[in-house]
Amino acid sequence: MKNQFPIICRMLCxxxxxxxxxxxxxxxxxxxxEKDLRPVxxxxxxxxxxxNQTAVVPFKGTFEFDIQHRFGLWKNGFEDLFGLYATSNxxxxxxxxxxxxxxxxxxLTKTNITWDFNAKYALIQQARxxxxxVAVTYFVNTAIDTRDKAVGKxxxxxxxxxxxxxxxxxxxxxxNLSLQVAGSLSHFNAVEAYxxxxxxxxxxxxxxxxxxxxxxxxxxxxxxxxxxxxxxxVTSHNLESVDPKSNISFGVEMTSSxxxxxxxxxxxxxxxxxxxxxxxxxxFGDGNILIGFNIxxxxxx
Amino acid sequence: MRNLKTTFCFxxxxxxxxxxxxxxYDAVLPEQPPKDEVSFNDFIxxxxxxxxxxxxxxxxxxxxFQPDLTPANAYSSLLEGNYVDTxxxxxxxxxxxxxxxxxAAMPPSGTDAFYNASILKWISEGAQDN
Numbered sequence: 441m442k443n444q445f446p447i448i449c450r451m452l453c454x455x456x457x458x459x460x461x462x463x464x465x466x467x468x469x470x471x472x473x474e475k476d477l478r479p480v481x482x483x484x485x486x487x488x489x490x491x492n493q494t495a496v497v498p499f500k501g502t503f504e505f506d507i508q509h510r511f512g513l514w515k516n517g518f519e520d521l522f523g524l525y526a527t528s529n530x531x532x533x534x535x536x537x538x539x540x541x542x543x544x545x546x547x548l549t550k551t552n553i554t555w556d557f558n559a560k561y562a563l564i565q566q567a568r569x570x571x572x573x574v575a576v577t578y579f580v581n582t583a584i585d586t587r588d589k590a591v592g593k594x595x596x597x598x599x600x601x602x603x604x605x606x607x608x609x610x611x612x613x614x615x616n617l618s619l620q621v622a623g624s625l626s627h628f629n630a631v632e633a634y635x636x637x638x639x640x641x642x643x644x645x646x647x648x649x650x651x652x653x654x655x656x657x658x659x660x661x662x663x664x665x666x667x668x669x670x671x672x673x674v675t676s677h678n679l680e681s682v683d684p685k686s687n688i689s690f691g692v693e694m695t696s697s698x699x700x701x702x703x704x705x706x707x708x709x710x711x712x713x714x715x716x717x718x719x720x721x722x723x724f725g726d727g728n729i730l731i732g733f734n735i736x737x738x739x740x741x
Numbered sequence: 742m743r744n745l746k747t748t749f750c751f752x753x754x755x756x757x758x759x760x761x762x763x764x765x766y767d768a769v770l771p772e773q774p775p776k777d778e779v780s781f782n783d784f785i786x787x788x789x790x791x792x793x794x795x796x797x798x799x800x801x802x803x804x805x806f807q808p809d810l811t812p813a814n815a816y817s818s819l820l821e822g823n824y825v826d827t828x829x830x831x832x833x834x835x836x837x838x839x840x841x842x843x844x845a846a847m848p849p850s851g852t853d854a855f856y857n858a859s860i861l862k863w864i865s866e867g868a869q870d871n
């Protein structure tokens with residue numbers, strides 16, 4: 441796990457350099473054109489980019505319905521048709537934007553019958569010209585494991601709760617290219633313990649986990665984008681065997697004014713962000729890849 | 742200025758919402774299998790397979806997902822299907838499925854540390870039909 445730090449640093453530096461070095465061109469443009477402080481159009485095509493939220497908050501009055509599906513692992517081959525007939529995971533989500541820049545929502549994920557309640561606020565919006573060169577958005581959720589107490593074996597009611605905070609910095613570099621870097625904190629109220637050599641109880645995982653996510657979109661057609669996402673764990677946990685694996689995912693996005701469809705390959709199965717970041721044991725190196733899709737439908741009221 | 746105030750208020754509200762509702766730091770030791778030898782028929786089947794695996798539509802018969810984990814067929818199904826490896830218990834296919842290394846972790850309701858520890862102990866003790 442520790443040897444991932446240089447990789448994370450290098451990737452962060454590359455992204456930051458990209459953000460910084462595009463600024464002079466932007467400033468020159470600013471001198472010759474009038475300021476247009478309205479938010480850029482289509483920073484990303486929707487609120488999801490594979491397994492991560494984007495910095496996008498839809499317009500006020502938007503109601504959104506999400507279907508997120510993850511098939512089983514690819515590696516069992518024809519036995520379960522490359523995971524298509526294996527046990528799968530699914531989330532149904534509903535979001536609404538009651539006031540400009542703020543989105544609230546909830547969803548239900550099959551794994552552990554997890555309900556999540558979330559909010560997203562666009563702190564800074566990238567301006568078309570002359571204003572902020574980046575968009576900064578904060579996302580938070582609270583997830584509740586609602587399995588029967590006998591199945592989940594919860595010692596306390598609060599053991600069902602977990603939380604996820606993410607700060608996203610995104611920039612639309614051109615009509616085609618948008619990139620985003622995000623830092624996240626996942627918190628689980630309860631983690632599984634083990635007995636150490638001196639017979640003390642210690643959590644296998646730490647309750648808090650920090651991760652970094654890099655996401656990007658490149659437009660290849662009027663309604664078609666190539667999308668990619670990398671999630672890198674930063675926290676090292678108490679038992680190396682349970683350290684989460686990083687996620688690499690990529691796919692294709694097709695959009696219309698009120699729909700978004702993404703189909704992709706990746707490692708994350710859990711859909712709920714904190715479960716993905718903390719419990720993922722799938723890695724590309726081991727061939728633990730799965731196919732997934734996201735569908736969103738928007739209505740404006 | 743009004744915009745700045747609104748931004749500040751919402752940020753504060755969201756942060757408070759997430760940080761102060763029931764945040765705790767617990768580490769819970771899962772229920773452990775018995776210290777004595779684990780019996781397949783008297784312990785594994787009633788405490789692991791019956792509540793977690795052989796319900797209808799899952800591992801509930803020859804026509805269902807394999808292995809068949811019904812009380813009558815579980816042992817032969819596991820042994821004949823090479824789901825257990827007594828020389829290297831942690832590599833057993835059965836255990837790897839339960840950890841989620843072969844596909845979605847089993848059972849689908851969520852991986853269960855007690856089930857996993859019980860199965861690993863039974864395999865480590867020779868995977869006997871006892």
